[in-house]
Amino acid sequence: xxxxxxxLEHVWKVFGNRAPEAMEAIRKEGIGKAEVLSRYQAxxxxxxxxxxxxxxxxxxxxxxxxxxxSTLVRHINRLIEPSAGKIxxxxxxxxxxxxxxxxxxxADKIGMVFQNMALLPHRSVRDNIxxxxxxxxxxxxxxAKLADxxxxxxxxxxxxxxxxxxxxxxxxxxxxxxxxLAADPEILLMDEPFSALxxxxxxxxxxxxLGLSTxxxxxxxxxxxxxxxxxxMGDRIGIMKDGEIVQIGTAEDIVTAPADDYVAxxxxxxxxxxxxxxxxxxxxxxxxxxxxGPIDLSREHPTAAPTEDLDTIVGxxxxxxxxxxxxxxxALIGVINKDRLLQGLQGSADV
Amino acid sequence: MSAVQPSSGAERRDVTERxxxxxxxxxxxxxxxxxxxxxxxxxxxxxWHQNLLALxxxxxxxxxxGQWLLFWLSVALDLLALVCLMQVFKYTPLLEIAQQDxxxxxxxxxxxxNWITQFGWAALLLFxxxxxWLGSRANRWYFNQYSKWRINSSVAHAVSWPRVVTGAVIMAxxxxxxxxxxxxxxxxxxxxxxxxxxxxVTRTLMASYGALNAGALLGDMQAKNSDLLxxxxxxxxxxxxxxxxxxxxxxxxxxxxSLGRDIKQVEANVALTGQAKFDCFFVDDxxxxxxxxxxxxxTYRRVPDEAAIAAGNEGATMLVRQVKDAVEGRxxxxxxxxxxxxxxxxxxxxxxxxxxxxxxxxxLRQSLIKVEVAFMQxxxxxxxxxxxxLSWKFAGRxxxxxxxxxxxxxxLFELWQVAMQTMALVVVSTxxxxxxxxxxxxxxxxxxVARWITEPILDIMQTIPSLSYxxxxxxxxxxxxxxxxxxxxxxxxxxxxxxxxxxILQVPESTKEAAxxxxxxxxxxxxxxxxxxxxxxxxxxxxxxxxxxLSMATIxxxxxxxxxxxIVTASLGDAQAGKGLLAGIAIALVAMMIDxxxxxxxxxFSLI
Numbered sequence: 001x002x003x004x005x006x007x008l009e010h011v012w013k014v015f016g017n018r019a020p021e022a023m024e025a026i027r028k029e030g031i032g033k034a035e036v037l038s039r040y041q042a043x044x045x046x047x048x049x050x051x052x053x054x055x056x057x058x059x060x061x062x063x064x065x066x067x068x069x070s071t072l073v074r075h076i077n078r079l080i081e082p083s084a085g086k087i088x089x090x091x092x093x094x095x096x097x098x099x100x101x102x103x104x105x106x107a108d109k110i111g112m113v114f115q116n117m118a119l120l121p122h123r124s125v126r127d128n129i130x131x132x133x134x135x136x137x138x139x140x141x142x143x144a145k146l147a148d149x150x151x152x153x154x155x156x157x158x159x160x161x162x163x164x165x166x167x168x169x170x171x172x173x174x175x176x177x178x179x180x181l182a183a184d185p186e187i188l189l190m191d192e193p194f195s196a197l198x199x200x201x202x203x204x205x206x207x208x209x210l211g212l213s214t215x216x217x218x219x220x221x222x223x224x225x226x227x228x229x230x231x232x233m234g235d236r237i238g239i240m241k242d243g244e245i246v247q248i249g250t251a252e253d254i255v256t257a258p259a260d261d262y263v264a265x266x267x268x269x270x271x272x273x274x275x276x277x278x279x280x281x282x283x284x285x286x287x288x289x290x291x292x293g294p295i296d297l298s299r300e301h302p303t304a305a306p307t308e309d310l311d312t313i314v315g316x317x318x319x320x321x322x323x324x325x326x327x328x329x330x331a332l333i334g335v336i337n338k339d340r341l342l343q344g345l346q347g348s349a350d351v
Numbered sequence: 352m353s354a355v356q357p358s359s360g361a362e363r364r365d366v367t368e369r370x371x372x373x374x375x376x377x378x379x380x381x382x383x384x385x386x387x388x389x390x391x392x393x394x395x396x397x398x399w400h401q402n403l404l405a406l407x408x409x410x411x412x413x414x415x416x417g418q419w420l421l422f423w424l425s426v427a428l429d430l431l432a433l434v435c436l437m438q439v440f441k442y443t444p445l446l447e448i449a450q451q452d453x454x455x456x457x458x459x460x461x462x463x464x465n466w467i468t469q470f471g472w473a474a475l476l477l478f479x480x481x482x483x484w485l486g487s488r489a490n491r492w493y494f495n496q497y498s499k500w501r502i503n504s505s506v507a508h509a510v511s512w513p514r515v516v517t518g519a520v521i522m523a524x525x526x527x528x529x530x531x532x533x534x535x536x537x538x539x540x541x542x543x544x545x546x547x548x549x550x551x552v553t554r555t556l557m558a559s560y561g562a563l564n565a566g567a568l569l570g571d572m573q574a575k576n577s578d579l580l581x582x583x584x585x586x587x588x589x590x591x592x593x594x595x596x597x598x599x600x601x602x603x604x605x606x607x608x609s610l611g612r613d614i615k616q617v618e619a620n621v622a623l624t625g626q627a628k629f630d631c632f633f634v635d636d637x638x639x640x641x642x643x644x645x646x647x648x649x650t651y652r653r654v655p656d657e658a659a660i661a662a663g664n665e666g667a668t669m670l671v672r673q674v675k676d677a678v679e680g681r682x683x684x685x686x687x688x689x690x691x692x693x694x695x696x697x698x699x700x701x702x703x704x705x706x707x708x709x710x711x712x713x714x715l716r717q718s719l720i721k722v723e724v725a726f727m728q729x730x731x732x733x734x735x736x737x738x739x740x741l742s743w744k745f746a747g748r749x750x751x752x753x754x755x756x757x758x759x760x761x762x763l764f765e766l767w768q769v770a771m772q773t774m775a776l777v778v779v780s781t782x783x784x785x786x787x788x789x790x791x792x793x794x795x796x797x798x799x800v801a802r803w804i805t806e807p808i809l810d811i812m813q814t815i816p817s818l819s820y821x822x823x824x825x826x827x828x829x830x831x832x833x834x835x836x837x838x839x840x841x842x843x844x845x846x847x848x849x850x851x852x853x854x855i856l857q858v859p860e861s862t863k864e865a866a867x868x869x870x871x872x873x874x875x876x877x878x879x880x881x882x883x884x885x886x887x888x889x890x891x892x893x894x895x896x897x898x899x900x901l902s903m904a905t906i907x908x909x910x911x912x913x914x915x916x917x918i919v920t921a922s923l924g925d926a927q928a929g930k931g932l933l934a935g936i937a938i939a940l941v942a943m944m945i946d947x948x949x950x951x952x953x954x955x956f957s958l959i
Contacts (some may be wrong), residue, residue, distance in 0.1 A: 077868055099872075107870030118865035122883045132869035134879070179869070189868075 005187060005219040006059075007052040011075055011085035013068075013243075016042030023083045033242070045071045047243040049085075055186075056217040060234030062224055068243035069223045073189050076221065077110045078102060089187065107136050111180030111218075115192040117172045119164040119179075125151070126160035129179045136183070150178040153212065170201035177209070181216070188220040195225065206232055227266055231255075231275065239263055251275050256347075272345060278313055279306035281344035282326045282334025295335065301325045306333065310344055317341055371501045377416075378509030384493070391494050399487060406486030414518030417507025418493055421485060422518055428481035430529055435474035437533035442467050532634050543631040547639060549620040551682070556613060565621045572614050579607045642682040646692050648675035651702035670702055697826045708827055715833035719779050726771040726778075731762065734771070738944070746951025753947065757940040766915065766937045773904050773914030773941060776832070780839040780900045785893070788844045792851025792892075793877070802852070809845045817842050817903055821910050835912030839903040846895035854888025855881045890953040894946065901942045915941070 014022045014036065022040035025031050033044045046068045053059040061069040074080040075087055078094050087094040089109065097105065111132075119128050127134075129150050130143035138146075144160075151157050154174040164172055173193060180188055194202040206229065213220060224230050230237045231251040238248045239259075247259035255275045258264040289295060302316040303325045313336060316324050324341075326334035336344075373388055374381045390396045405412040405421065410429070413422030446463040449456040500506040507514070553565050562568035586592065586600050632638045652671045659667035683691070701708060726734065735758045742754040761770045795801050820838040828834035858881050866880045882889075908916030915938045922931035 079864060079868055103870040103872060105870075106868055110868070112865070112868040114861060114865055116861050118859070118861045120862065120866075120880060120884070122886075131866070131879075135866075135870050135872075135875055183869075 003055050004052045005055050005057075005090055006076060006221065007086075007088040008072075008075070009050050009086045009088075011046055011049045011072070011087060012044070012083045013046040013071055013075065013080060014042045014083045015045050016040060018042055019083055027084070044243050046075070046082075049240075049243075049245050051238055051245060051248055053219055053221060055219055057235045058213060058220040058222055058233055060222045060224060060230040060237045061240060062227060062230040062234075062237055063240030064225055067240040069225075069240050070191055071243075072240070073191055073221055073223055076187075076189060077106050077112065103135075107132050108183060109185050110187045110189060111183065111185040112189040113173070113176045113180045113191065113193040115195050117164070117169075117176045119172060119175060121164055123163075124160065125156070125162050125164060125167070125175050128164060128175060129160075129182050131179060132183045146182055147178070150182040151175075153181060154178045155208070170197050170205060173197060173205065181218075186219055188218045188222075190220060190222045192223050192225065194229070202229075209233070227270060231270065239266070252277065252280065256280055272347060273311040273314070274309050276310050276344060277306060278304050278308045278310075278324075278326050278336060279334070281310070281340055282306070282336050283340055285332055285335050288323075288335040288337075292337070295323075295325070303327050304336075310341070313341060314345075369504060373497065376497050376500055376508045384490070387490050388494050388497065391491060396490070400490065401483070401486040402489035402493075403486070405489030406482055409482065409485045409489070410518055410522060411515065412489065414515045415510050415512075416493060416496075417509075417511065417514055418489070418496055419507070421489055421492055425481070425485050426522060426525065428477060428485070430526060432474045432477035432481065433526070433530050434533040435470045435477060437530055438470035439467050439474070441534050441536065442470075528633060535630065535634055542627075543636075543638065545619070546623060546627065546631055547642065549616045549623075551642070552613060552616040553620040556617065565617060569614070569617050569621055572610065572617065576607060576610050576614065579603055579610065583607065639684050642684055643688045645677065645681055645683045646688060646695065648677065648691075649673065649695050649698075650675070651699045653702050653705050668705075697823070701827055711837075712828055712831075712833040715779070715783075715836050716831075718782075719775060719832055719836060722778050723772060723775040726775045727768055731767055735762075738948075742944075742948050742951065744951075745955055746947055750947045750951060754944050757944050760940055761937060764933055764937070766918075766934070769913075769915050769918060769934075770937055770941055773901070773916065773938070776836060776839065776904050776907075776912055776914055777897060777900045777945075780836050780843060780904075781893070781897050783836070783840045784844045784847045784896050784900070787840070788847030788892075788896070789851055789889070792848040792889075793855065793882075795848060796852040796855035796881075797877075805848070809849060812841065813845050817906050818909075820903075821907065824907075825910050830911045832911060832913065835904075835907035835910055838907050838910065839900050839912075842903040843896045843899035846899065847889075847892045850888045850892025850895070851885065854885025854892075857888065858884045887953065890949070894949045894953070897945055897949065898942060901938065901945070905938060 012023060012026070014026070016022065018040040019042050022036045022042040025040070026036065026044075031039070033047070036042050036044055049068075049072055051059070061073065063069045071080060075082050076089070076094070078087070078097070082095065089105065092105075094102070094105070120131065123131070126144060126147045129147040130138075133143045133146060148157070148160060151160055154177050156171060156174050156178065159167065159171070159175075164175065167175065173196075176193065180190075194205050197205065210233065222230075222233050224233070234251065236248060236250055237254055238245050239254065239262075240246065241262055247254060247263050249257075252275050254263060255267045255270055255272060258267055285295070295301070299322060300320070301322045301324070302320045304313055304316055304327075306326050306328055313324055317336070317338060323335050323337035325332055326336060373385045377384045387396065387400075402412070409425035410422050413419060413425060442463045446460065446467065449459045449463060453460060496506060496508075500508045553568065556562075556572070557565065557568050560568055560571050562571055583600065583603050586596060586603070589596070592600065650673050652673065653668045654671050656664075656667040656669035659669070735755075738754055738758060739751055742751045761767050791805065795805050820841050824834035824838040824841075828837060855877075862884070863876060863880060866876050871879065904912055904914060905916035905919055908914070908920040915934045918934035919931050919938070922928070922934065
């Protein structure tokens with residue numbers, strides 16, 4: 001995650017006939033959502049959103065329906081014009097682009113996958129996948145070659161000549177993904193791509209996409225309303241509520257340190273086994289010894305690295321009566337006893 | 352506002368707490384309505400239960416409580432009862448007059464007395480029955496209003512005097528005039544026109560006599576008339592008259608006669624009662640408010656331009672404007688004025704742009720001739736074969752049998768060539784419809800303003816009776832095949848435009864968004880996404896257009912279209928039912944053939 005690919009700075013979107021006035025009032029007077037609605041009959045879709053996504057990173061935007069995540073992601077390729085704020089893609093200001101440049105950006109640099117697939121029903125799967133290439137003016141031969149390659153990437157080889165309607169939902173979304181990948185863009189925008197699929201196929205596609213992205217290394221912005229999915233997919237997660245990003249962080253950050261009650265409510269039901277690391281719950285050795293007496297280092301203590309998750313610690317701890325020692329390059333940096341482990345699992349440890 | 356926090360999950364809902372009690376709803380009289388509502392809900396309210404105020408003064412109660420349905424129904428029922436009652440008042444004096452000469456007016460007396468009893472009873476029943484019904488419905492409807500108000504706070508509730516005022520205004524506008532109208536016998540059709548005419552004459556005479564009012568004018572005129580009469584008297588006493596005197600007498604006689612006419616008009620005007628004037632304005636037809644001098648009677652003609660021809664410019668023409676003298680004293684109403692003005696504008700346009708109209712006519716005629724050649728001069732066997740192949744390929748065996756037998760019918764009754772002429776007309780008109788309609792449809796789908804403009808025009812085009820299209824076509828292009836094509840085009844084009852626009856507008860927003868997200872330009876969006884996805888809709892439009900063109904091809908035979916339609920119109924003129932029927936069947940068969948084949952083509956398209 002060396003360099004920034006997508007960068008949003010204080011992006012606002014106000015919908016309504018009197019949106020510019022409302023935006024002006026927000027900037028000058030700092031009025032709230034309710035007042036914007038009552039005074040200007042305008043709705044705030046996105047409220048002061050800022051984030052940046054590094055190269056190869058998967059950034060999940062998570063929120064309930066109506067929280068503005070789909071609106072926000074459409075600002076990145078300027079399908080929606082922001083009311084205020086700046087969007088940069090690889091350093092270039094998207095808002096200042098001429099229509100020509102914008103089309104080139106959309107065709108070359110950004111691939112998008114939609115919740116309802118949005119395939120063209122009158123075109124074959126192959127022609128659907130080659131659509132962005134066709135728009136760029138690529139000839140039919142190369143188009144078909146690239147499309148078949150993309151089909152292979154999503155393991156749908158041989159389906160090129162079918163019509164979308166002949167494919168199942170999961171297969172259609174694979175076609176959607178292949179279409180986004182065909183032009184080999186650097187950025188993928190995925191707008192709830194798996195939400196409409198049944199759980200088994202969803203999981204299947206999630207795994208496959210994760211596998212793909214480890215070697216394709218596309219910068220991805222992934223929208224979902226499902227926290228489990230966000231945690232599975234995202235390197236980092238941004239949580240949105242009412243058009244506002246309330247917290248950005250890794251899954252562990254969000255689960256262990258929710259920014260407010262809203263986020264806490266969300267993460268309440270999430271299993272912490274795979275999310276929380278030893279470093280988060282370990283007790284300082286000095287403190288431990290002060291309470292429980294000195295640690296007898298001659299005995300066979302189970303040991304773990306600070307990055308191990310709770311799942312592993314539980315495994316280590318159940319094999320021995322002694323507390324687990326957390327060691328970083330042979331130096332003792334923390335201790336986890338059973339009480340602490342149980343607290344960590346429950347989420348009541350003051351971490 | 353209070354926030355309701357559900358026990359689990361993170362969803363928050365804001366719920367407005369609104370006072371929805373019966374007390375707030377009824378405003379006053381809660382002690383009466385609350386138990387009534389409760390009884391109604393329990394199903395214990397008897398059918399004959401009456402709301403007394405609604406029984407006695409339903410319109411007041413309805414307006415006061417915002418129960419507008421009851422208000423309007425009570426106004427309507429009372430008005431109806433009142434109108435029936437007024438019939439009794441209207442016919443009673445007529446009956447008396449008739450009874451003065453009972454012997455010769457037997458049927459009239461029977462009819463009048465019959466009416467009087469019938470209307471009297473109707474009035475009574477309507478009044479009493481209506482009141483009882485409304486009184487029993489009042490509380491039930493009021494409860495329904497309460498239920499609606501609980502869902503939607505903008506439903507009328509509580510009591511309000513402004514609403515009563517509104518109700519009173521409504522009744523003041525509707526009731527008295529209608530009641531008065533019911534007491535009056537229909538006025539003579541010419542009476543109002545004569546009234547207006549006498550008024551006009553009086554006003555002009557007042558100006559020429561310098562009189563201040565109609566009474567004074569009448570005095571002046573009568574004085575002048577007696578003067579004339581005296582002079583005539585003086586001449587009459589003479590035994591023999593010179594020729595000068597004879598012509599003077601003739602002149603006097605003429606003047607006196609015309610003066611007599613004028614006096615009659617003025618007298619009629621003076622004698623006009625206020626009631627007669629009121630009747631003409633409000634009772635029957637909408638009154639003629641203005642009468643205008645007719646527009647100048649102008650005709651435009653294009654004639655050889657002698658000066659230019661003399662200067663060597665052969666074939667030069669020029670526009671000539673001829674004005675006819677206006678008819679003395681002719682005044683027309685707005686309808687006639689506008690109609691004549693339109694006539695003159697059409698005349699002008701036709702003369703001014705004669706070249707353009709001729710070019711259009713020529714283009715249409717040329718394409719028509721080409722298509723006619725294709726249909727009529729291709730051997731019939733070839734055309735029939737092509738039809739059969741087409742239906743076999745797209746529409747299956749059943750349709751093919753139908754097409755073959757229809758063609759057989761046309762051939763057997765020797766209508767082949769005529770049918771092909773009709774086909775040619777339909778093909779050319781449809782071609783023009785596609786050529787013009789498709790771009791307009793796209794424009795309409797893409798542009799809100801265009802939609803706003805074209806939609807009402809298209810609606811009007813579809814509503815105007817098809818015969819009306821013939822008139823402007825004839826006015827601009829005369830009588831022949833090209834104007835028939837034109838009238839057909841205008842008549843048949845709306846579905847083409849509408850369904851093209853509809854097809855494009857029906858493309859899902861998400862699909863268009865996806866295309867844009869992959870870098871489509873507006874043009875690419877149209878040609879690669881919207882138009883292909885609109886094809887089924889466009890094909891449906893094409894089908895309708897062809898059907899309409901076929902039906903219009905018959906009607907446009909009135910202005911010179913050839914083909915099956917011409918046979919129908921000719922047989923209409925000669926009252927030859929058999930001939931007309933056979934040609935009609937042939938038209939229906941042609942229409943069905945084209946429809947079935949097109950449907951087949953459409954279905955095979957939608958598979959893609």
